[in-house]
Amino acid sequence: MTVTAPGTASRLDAAVRRDLYSQMVLIRTFEEALLRDYHADKKPVWDIAAGLIPGEMHLSAGQEPVAAGVCAHLSTADAITATHRPHHLAIAHGMDLGALAAEIFGRETGLGRGRGGHMHLFDPATHFSCSGIIAEGYPPALGQAFAFTRQGSDRIAVAVTGEGAANQGAFHEAINLAALWKLPVVFVVEDNDWGISVPRSASTSVPSNATRAAAYGIPGERIEDNAVEAVYAAAGRAVARARAGEGPSLIEVHTLRLWGHFEGDAQGYRTDLDGVPDRDPLPTYELTLREAGLLDDERVAAIRAEAAAKVEAAIDFAKSSPVPDPASATSYVFA
Amino acid sequence: MTATTSDTLTVQAPGRRLTTAKAMVEGISQEMEADPTVFYLGEDVGAYGGIFSSTTGLLERFGPKRVIDTPISETAFIGLAIGAAVEGMRPIAELMFVDFFGVCFDQIYNHMAKIHFESGGNVKVPMVLTTAVGGGYSDAAQHSQCLWATFAHMPGMKVVVPSTPYDAKGLMISAIRDDNPVVYMFHKGVMGLPWMTKSQRTNDVVPEDPYEVPIGKARLARAGKDVTVVTLSLSVHDALDVADRLGAEGVLDAEVIDLRSLVPLDREAILTSVARTGRLVIVDEDYQSFGLSGEVVATVTDHDPSMLRAPAIRVAVPDVPIPYAHGLEEAVLPGPARIEAALRKVTGA
Numbered sequence: 001m002t003v004t005a006p007g008t009a010s011r012l013d014a015a016v017r018r019d020l021y022s023q024m025v026l027i028r029t030f031e032e033a034l035l036r037d038y039h040a041d042k043k044p045v046w047d048i049a050a051g052l053i054p055g056e057m058h059l060s061a062g063q064e065p066v067a068a069g070v071c072a073h074l075s076t077a078d079a080i081t082a083t084h085r086p087h088h089l090a091i092a093h094g095m096d097l098g099a100l101a102a103e104i105f106g107r108e109t110g111l112g113r114g115r116g117g118h119m120h121l122f123d124p125a126t127h128f129s130c131s132g133i134i135a136e137g138y139p140p141a142l143g144q145a146f147a148f149t150r151q152g153s154d155r156i157a158v159a160v161t162g163e164g165a166a167n168q169g170a171f172h173e174a175i176n177l178a179a180l181w182k183l184p185v186v187f188v189v190e191d192n193d194w195g196i197s198v199p200r201s202a203s204t205s206v207p208s209n210a211t212r213a214a215a216y217g218i219p220g221e222r223i224e225d226n227a228v229e230a231v232y233a234a235a236g237r238a239v240a241r242a243r244a245g246e247g248p249s250l251i252e253v254h255t256l257r258l259w260g261h262f263e264g265d266a267q268g269y270r271t272d273l274d275g276v277p278d279r280d281p282l283p284t285y286e287l288t289l290r291e292a293g294l295l296d297d298e299r300v301a302a303i304r305a306e307a308a309a310k311v312e313a314a315i316d317f318a319k320s321s322p323v324p325d326p327a328s329a330t331s332y333v334f335a
Numbered sequence: 336m337t338a339t340t341s342d343t344l345t346v347q348a349p350g351r352r353l354t355t356a357k358a359m360v361e362g363i364s365q366e367m368e369a370d371p372t373v374f375y376l377g378e379d380v381g382a383y384g385g386i387f388s389s390t391t392g393l394l395e396r397f398g399p400k401r402v403i404d405t406p407i408s409e410t411a412f413i414g415l416a417i418g419a420a421v422e423g424m425r426p427i428a429e430l431m432f433v434d435f436f437g438v439c440f441d442q443i444y445n446h447m448a449k450i451h452f453e454s455g456g457n458v459k460v461p462m463v464l465t466t467a468v469g470g471g472y473s474d475a476a477q478h479s480q481c482l483w484a485t486f487a488h489m490p491g492m493k494v495v496v497p498s499t500p501y502d503a504k505g506l507m508i509s510a511i512r513d514d515n516p517v518v519y520m521f522h523k524g525v526m527g528l529p530w531m532t533k534s535q536r537t538n539d540v541v542p543e544d545p546y547e548v549p550i551g552k553a554r555l556a557r558a559g560k561d562v563t564v565v566t567l568s569l570s571v572h573d574a575l576d577v578a579d580r581l582g583a584e585g586v587l588d589a590e591v592i593d594l595r596s597l598v599p600l601d602r603e604a605i606l607t608s609v610a611r612t613g614r615l616v617i618v619d620e621d622y623q624s625f626g627l628s629g630e631v632v633a634t635v636t637d638h639d640p641s642m643l644r645a646p647a648i649r650v651a652v653p654d655v656p657i658p659y660a661h662g663l664e665e666a667v668l669p670g671p672a673r674i675e676a677a678l679r680k681v682t683g684a
Binding site: 110112114115123136139140151332333 | 493
C-alpha cells in the first residue's frame with residue numbers, strides 16, 4: 001500500500017489539468033442546479049415528496065476529484081457501477097446530461113423513463129449503472145469485466161463505493177473473486193468520512209481501506225486530501241494494470257461530503273463542519289491552476305459559462321419533458 | 336418424499352429415456368453448443384458435476400472457461416452473472432440450495448429482478464438462476480425448503496419448476512433463451528438421482544433434439560372430472576400416484592395440473608379445470624401462509640367464487656421449519672396420505 005500526498009503526482013500537461021478542472025466545474029454546476037430546483041418548491045414547509053424533484057437526493061458536491069480523476073482514463077465503452085450518490089461519476093463518464101436530468105425529474109425522456117430515479121441510473125450508451133444498496137454495485141462490475149474479457153477487448157469496469165461499504169460482505173466477496181480471476185476491474189472507495197452520521201472511526205477497523213487490498217493480493221493505494229491530480233495518477237496506474245490483464249486494484253480517495261447525506265439533512269451530528277469550506281476541492285484546485293498560470297479570470301469565466309449552458313439546457317429539457325403516463329405504471333417489469 | 340409408482344407407469348413408451356437431471360444437463364449442453372455466450376457458474380459445478388447432478392459432464396465437454404467453479408461467494412458470483420448478462424452474455428448461475436438465498440438475495444431481487452424495470456426497459460438481464468429445492472430426506476430446516484413463492488412474490492423474475500425429464504429439458508432451453516431473468520428451481524426428489532428414492536416418472540422419454548417448453552403454461556398431467564388438483568414439482572408425482580390409485584379403485588376421478596411455472600402463473604388453466612370440476616385441492620411443498628396455495632384460491636375466487644362447490648383445501652407445509660426426524664418431516668410435507676385425505680374430504684368420497 002502506498003499513500004500519495006498532494007504534490008507528488010507527476011507533472012501533468014496543461015490540457016489534462018484544465019480538463020480535470022473543467023470536469024469538476026461541470027459536475028458542481030449540475031449539482032448546484034439540482035440543489036436549487038430540489039429546494040425551490042419545498043418551501044415554506046419541507047416535504048420530501050413535494051416538488052419537481054421528489055424523494056431522497058444525494059448530491060455529490062465535494063467528491064468531484066474522484067470522478068474527474070478516474071473517468072479521465074475511461075471511454076464510454078468502459079463500465080462504471082456507482083452508488084446512491086452517482087451524479088459526479090455519471091457526468092464525468094460522459095452520460096447525456098439531458099437524459100440524466102430528465103430521470104432525476106422523473107420524466108418519460110429520462111434514462112429509465114422515470115422508473116428508476118436518481119439512485120437507479122442505467123445507461124447502455126456509457127455502460128453506467130448504480131445501486132442504492134451499499135456495496136452491492138461491486139459484484140455486477142465483475143460480470144461486465146468478465147464479459148469484456150470474453151469478448152477479447154481491453155475494456156474494463158470501475159466499481160465505486162463509499163467507505164461505509166467497505167465493511168459489507170459484498171465488498172470483500174467481490175474483491176476476492178476479481179483478484180482470483182484477474183478480472184479487469186478498478187475498485188474505488190470514496191472515503192467522505194461519514195456513513196450518513198457515523199464517522200469512519202466508528203465503522204472501520206483500519207485507518208485506510210487501501211490496506212485491505214493486501215488481503216486479496218492486489219495493489220492498494222490511498223489518496224489523501226481529495227487531490228485530483230493524485231487520483232488521476234493512481235487511477236492511471238490501476239486502469240493500465242487492468243487493461244493489461246494483470247487484474248484489479250483498489251484505490252481509496254479521502255474525499256469530502258460538502259453537503260448533507262441527503263438534501264434536508266441538518267448534519268447536527270457532524271463535528272467537522274467548521275473546516276469544510278476550506279476543504280472544498282474546487283477553489284483549491286482552481287487556485288493551484290491559477291498559480292501555475294493555467295487559469296485566469298477569463299478562462300475560468302469561459303469554463304463556468306460553458307458548464308452553465310450545458311446544465312441549464314439539460315434542466316430545461318427535463319422540465320419540458322412529459323411525465324410518464326400513470327396508465328403505464330406496470331410496464332417494463334419483463335422484456 | 337415417496338417412491339410409490341402407479342401401475343400405469345409400467346407401460347413404457349418407446350424412445351430414449353433420461354433422468355430429470357440428465358435431461359436438464361442436455362438442455363444446458365445443447366444451448367452452450369449453439370450459443371457461445373452461455374456459461375455456467377456456481378459452487379461444485381465443475382469436477383463434481385453439481386451436488387444434485389445439474390452439471391454432470393459439462394466441464395469435460397466445455398472446459399473450465401465455460402463451466403466455472405466459484406468460491407463460496409454467492410453475492411459475488413450471482414452479481415457477476417448479472418453484470419455479464421447486462422453486457423450480452425447468457426449466464427447460468429447456480430445457487431446450490433435455495434435455502435442459501437439469505438446470503439445473496441440483494442443481488443437477486445434488488446438487482447437481477449429490477450434492472451430491466453428501473454432502466455425503463457433499456458437494459459435486459461438474460462440469465463438463469465438454477466437452484467435445488469425441497470425436502471423429504473432429512474436435510475432439516477436449512478436445506479429442505481422450496482421457497483418458490485418468495486421468489487415469485489418479487490416482481491421481475493420468471494420462476495419455473497419442472498417435475499419431469501421432458502419439462503426439465505424444455506424449460507431449461509426456454510429459460511436460457513428468455514431475455515428475462517428466470518429462476519429455475521429443481522426439486523432434488525425429481526432429479527432421478529440414484530441415491531434418493533424417486534418416482535419412475537423421473538426417468539422418462541426425452542427427445543434428443545432441442546425443444547422449448549413454454550414458460551407460463553401449465554400441463555394437464557391427468558384428466559379427471561371430480562376435483563382439480565393444482566400442484567407442482569415433486570408433489571405432482573405424489574398427486575398422480577394418489578389420483579391413479581383412487582381412480583382405479585373407483586373412489587374418485589381427480590384432474591392433476593402441473594403448474595410448471597409460478598411466474599407467469601397459468602391462471603387460465605386453473606380456471607378452466609375448476610370450472611369443470613367445481614372442486615379444488617392445492618398441493619404445495621412450500622409454506623402455507625402468504626404463498627402459492629392462497630394465490631391459487633384467490634385466482635378462482637377473484638374470477639367467480641361460485642365456481643367452488645366445496646371450500647378449497649390446501650395441502651402445504653404448515654407454518655413450521657422443516658423438521659429433521661423422519662416422522663416429523665413426513666408429518667409436515669404434503670405426501671400421499673395428506674393428499675388422499677384432502678381429495679376424499681373435498682369430494683365427500
